[in-house]
Amino acid sequence: MVLWHPPDAPWVKLNTDGAFSASTLEAGEGGLVRGPDGGLLRAFCSPITTSSSFEAELLALIRGLGMAMKLSTHIWIELDSAALVTLLSSGRLGSADIRHHMALIRSITAQRHVRFSHIYREGNWAADFLAGRGLRPLPLLIMTQSLRLGISRR
Template sequence: MVLWHPPDAPWVKLNTDGVFSSSTLDAGEGRLVRGSDGGHLRTFYAPIAASSSFEAELLALIRGLEMAMELSTHIWIELDSAALVSLLSSGQLGAADLRHHMTLIRSMTSQRHVRFSHIYREGNRAADFLAGRGVQTPALTNYDPTSASRYLKALVRIDQLGYPNFLFRHRDVD
């Protein structure tokens, strides 16, 4: 069971996700910022140019930070990439080909109160949904709370009400 938790005021929570298809080389990003009531404040998805899933995650985070920084100096960043959360929490810059992204993230967060946490994909369903839409769209698309699709509104509301998302693991049975 995975629960999404809203931030305490004055914090906002940024959930992002990046996807990359190695077969088509298409990539997309999804990002949403939510307030202390759990409702979404800003939402975007877009296609992106990335060479790996990890780079797609980094690019979604950078663009999400730009969006969240317009709203607050207290940003809780929650990602479903445990590897990225670990790298961000360690203070290291990672692989040479991605260091410019990590340096930019460090610069962007240096004058803010920032917290990083991991959430399983099941708890990051809204951002995951948006990233999937990002691959399918030709350009940046944004939603406000009234223009969002019914499905996105439902995902946000499920989190807002504290309903659990379930994590199913396949177990081999002899």
Template sequence: MVLWYPPDAPWVKLNTDGAFSTSTLAAREGGLVCGSDGGLLRAFCAPIAASSSFEAELLALILGLEMAMELSTHIWIELDSAALVSLLSSRHFGSADFRHHMALIRSMTTQRHVRFSHIYREGNRAADFQAGRGVQTPALTYFDPISAPRYLKALVRMDQLGYPNFCFRRKDVG
């Protein structure tokens, strides 16, 4: 069972997701910022140019950070990429291919209170939904609580009410 938790005031919570298709080479990103009541503050989705799913995750985080920084100096970043959370929590910049993205993220998060956490994809459904919309969207699109798609509002509301998301992982017997 995976639960999404709202941040404590004055924090906002940023959930992002990036995706990359090796068959079509299409990439997309999406994300949202929620307040301490769990309600939607802003969201985005967009098609992007990325060379891997990891780069798509990084680009989604950068755009999400830009959006979250307009709303608060206390940002809880929650991602479904455990590898990215691990890298962000360390002092390393990762491979040479992504160092410029990591350097930008590090510079954006200085002078801010930031924490990173991992959530399974099932608990990151709202950001995953937004990333999926990125393929259908011709350009970067922002949403507020009124203009957000109905399904996004429903996902946010379910998280806000504490509805569980279920994660079925196969345990290898060994």
């Protein structure tokens, strides 16, 4: 069983996810920042324009970092994309089509204490849910109730 665990103080944990449909070319991003008690500090979801699922993951991370930076200088980034965690941990910028995103992430995180880790999708369900809602937004009340109850309404 894969479970999400809260960070130790003074860290906040940022979980993000991107969603991309190759058949419709629709994409969404979602994420949330939670504190040491596991409480929700910030969350987001929105449609985005991108040409790949990997870029959707990067855009979601960039949006989430913007929120997390306002809350703490210690940010634990937990993602369900093992490939992205590997790239972020390597110090490399990746292929030419994503270098500008990677350079921005490096710039944003330069003055912070940041750690990266992988979590399986089952443990990242809240960010996955929000990314899916970015594709097809739900009314805020339904989305809030679904997050609280752990229900995915796809």
